[in-house]
Amino acid sequence: PSGTSHSLTPALPLLRGVDPPSPLVSFVLPARNEENLLEGALESLPAQEGVGPGTFEVIVIDDASSDRTGEVAFKFASTDPRFRVVRREFSTGIAAALNEGLRASRGSLIGRLDADDRAEPCRLVS
Numbered sequence: 001p002s003g004t005s006h007s008l009t010p011a012l013p014l015l016r017g018v019d020p021p022s023p024l025v026s027f028v029l030p031a032r033n034e035e036n037l038l039e040g041a042l043e044s045l046p047a048q049e050g051v052g053p054g055t056f057e058v059i060v061i062d063d064a065s066s067d068r069t070g071e072v073a074f075k076f077a078s079t080d081p082r083f084r085v086v087r088r089e090f091s092t093g094i095a096a097a098l099n100e101g102l103r104a105s106r107g108s109l110i111g112r113l114d115a116d117d118r119a120e121p122c123r124l125v126s
Contacts (some may be wrong), residue, residue: 023082025124026058026107030097031073032063034115038072042120046080051124056111058083061101064091069115 027045027081031038038060045058061074062085070087077083086104102110113119 022106023057025109026105026113027113028101029060029113030061031069033065033067033117035068037115038097042076045120048124049121059091059101061086063097
């Protein structure tokens with residue numbers, strides 16, 4: 001099977017004809033069967049210090065998980081428009097998941113995060 005995925009799903013409706021501004025940083029976070037770790041990684045990102053609105057986005061690539069990884073990611077995306085989720089139907093590995101996240105990213109810079117990582121509050125401060 002190919003690594004095809006569902007389309008990128010913004011969780012909150014956007015105004016028609018209005019594109020959100022591109023963020024400075026896109027965090028790409030691939031995850032497969034990481035329901036027990038993912039929430040901690042995602043909770044660490046909104047706490048970034050010294051950054052304004054629209055500074056970053058988070059793209060979670062659920063690499064065909066058989067657990068609740070997708071549900072955890074969609075929980076964040078449903079309440080915070082900076083979070084987006086790509087759900088892959090078939091797993092083809094972390095490299096393919098990362099590439100899909102890069103294609104979905106809108107930021108000028110790319111940040112990497114794994115489900116077992118925690119972003120320090122000053123990660124984006126220069």
